[in-house]
Amino acid sequence: MLRPLLAVTSLLLPATALADEPEAEEETISYRHQTLTADALGIALLVGGGFAEGDNGRDTGASDTLFAAGALTTFLATPVIHWSRGHHGRAVGSLLMRWGAASVGGVLAMSMNSDCHKPDDEGFENFLCELDYVGYGIVGGLVVASAIDAAFMTDERVEKAPTWAPTVTANQQGFRAGFALRF
Secondary structure (H helix, E strand, C coil), X not given: CHHHHHHHHHHHHHHHHHHCCCCCCEEEEECHHHHHHHHHHHHHHHHHHHHCCCHHHCCCHHHHXXXXXXXXXXXXXXXXXXXXXXXXXXXXXXXXXHHHHHHHHHHHHHHHCCCCCCCCCXXXXXXXXXXXXXXXXXXXXXXXXXXXXXXXXXXXXXXXXXEEEEEEEEECCXXXXXXXXXX
């Protein structure tokens, strides 16, 4: 009767001893401020490109430069931040989400302006009038992608780093100074 109990106990003891070992403490940190800063800069460059356009919405050298810098920053900066932190899947997901959201925003803006044709005007400008508001849709899609990215893709779990703090204790004989470690 005692032998089966000893066999079961000997099998369970190592498992419970392993279960009682403390796991490495982890904390959640966020790099949301980095991605939001990069996205805000990129979107500001895109908006600045819109303000730098010439008469009747014609592109200028300044607007072309601002649009190019804004597009590169908005589409690539945050995925590069994810990649540099070792989150390669997040980087690819962020890039695909940005392209998709910008595309959907552009198509929505174009479809909302589909009734822009004037029956009397047969010119080329009338033919492309749906494209007048595509930029607004693209920027709107990028804002949505930035918000989703910052909300759901910027938290990471890391091991708590060792910390130390100075300590001072006063008593009747004087004081005692030292430090406390947590590792």
